[in-house]
Amino acid sequence: MTFVQIIDCKTSRVDDLNRLMDQWVEQTEGKRTATHSIVGKDRSDGSHIVEIVEFPSYDVAMRNSQLPETDRIFREMVALCDEMPTFTDLDVVRDEALYKANARRLMEQLAQEQELALLDEVLAEGYHDHDPTNEQDVIGMDAVRREVEMWRGGFDFAFTVDDQIAEGDRVCTRWTWRGTHTGDFMGLQPTGMDVSMTGTVIHRFRDDGKIVEGWWQYDLLGLMGQLGAVEG
Structure with missing residues (x-):
């Protein structure tokens, strides 16, 4: 303890x-x-x-x-x-790391929350998302919702949080993503395959606990290989 x-x-x-x-x-x-x-x-x-x-x-x-x-x-x-x-x-009988909890909550919302407007509860207006798989950064709530809709259009998926480290206003989350390919994704027609990938994201928080910036790293190439889009 x-x-x-x-x-x-x-x-x-x-x-x-x-x-x-x-x-x-x-x-x-x-x-x-x-x-x-x-x-x-x-x-x-x-x-x-x-x-x-x-x-x-x-x-x-x-x-x-x-x-x-x-x-x-x-x-x-x-x-x-x-x-x-x-x-x-x-x-210590209770220790709540609120930034870490909000980072986990965001992962849950991305996968499970039907009403994407509720992302406003954890993301700040003007949120800036850095994703090396995108040609341009995703900035603002409208762009974030379009990005989420793209992933949801291709998969039924969920995140598992494997590890979290918090330092100051930043939280690093190591995660595993598992999904079923149920719809079009980057031009690939649905296969019904169960797929998975791992990654990390670092989130920067402002004082009220909302996330203002995120940096993602994940194995998209490995995912595409599982779907047969690239040779393994």
């Missing part, structure tokens, strides 16, 4: 505290077990500092706290603080 520790302190020596944290990162390189760290400053009180540190589990966090470098840095941190820091230990 993911474990989070919240460190709450007050100090008038914020710059010195930042330098101390830099020293800790440098001196524990290759030993630290934390996976994510966020430091925030209270907008209403510049001396109020909160650090949120994430670990894979409580046991892993304890190994981190037992490092001699961690113990030394903690004592120096206390000396910089106006009062004794407080620690809150939390086992």
